[in-house]
Amino acid sequence: MEWGILIALVAAFFIWRHSKTQEKAEAATQRLKQDNRLYQHIKTAKREYDWHERNQPYKRHPDGELLFENAHVQVYNVEHFAESRLGFYFKDTNEYGLYGFFAGNGDEFHESYYRTDRTFKQEGVLLYDDD
Numbered sequence: 727m728e729w730g731i732l733i734a735l736v737a738a739f740f741i742w743r744h745s746k747t748q749e750k751a752e753a754a755t756q757r758l759k760q761d762n763r764l765y766q767h768i769k770t771a772k773r774e775y776d777w778h779e780r781n782q783p784y785k786r787h788p789d790g791e792l793l794f795e796n797a798h799v800q801v802y803n804v805e806h807f808a809e810s811r812l813g814f815y816f817k818d819t820n821e822y823g824l825y826g827f828f829a830g831n832g833d834e835f836h837e838s839y840y841r842t843d844r845t846f847k848q849e850g851v852l853l854y855d856d857d
Contacts, residue, residue: 758853764816765839765854768823771799771814790846804846809838813846824849 775794787793789805798818804811809826816823824846826838841850 761841761853762855764821764823764841765852767816767819768814768825768839771801772812772825774799775801775812802846813842822846
């Protein structure tokens with residue numbers, strides 16, 4: 727085999743590997759953008775929901791009950807064994823998100839954000855930058 731052909735094959739292999747790495751990087755960047763957008767949507771919708779509910783007395787709602795709706799979002803109660811949860815359906819992006827809140831000891835509390843489906847039972851990892 728000639729060295730020129732061998733060098734061309736090796737170069738083609740490295741170019742191919744580089745393009746695959748680049749595709750993975752672009753997919754990861756796209757996923758981070760989508761997750762950041764969903765995270766911001768959840769935070770905004772949660773503030774809107776809190777503002778709407780500020781003067782309502784606390785009441786226990788059944789799992790899946792629609793709590794709030796406007797032109798952009800629907801907010802549902804989601805039962806969970808440890809957290810207080812809200813499920814969000816964003817009409818403009820056709821995406822579903824979950825917000826969870828857990829109060830620990832004293833001033834300790836934890837918030838969680840997930841990508842989910844229409845049943846609000848799946849908890850997909852949501853990658854986001856909170857800057």
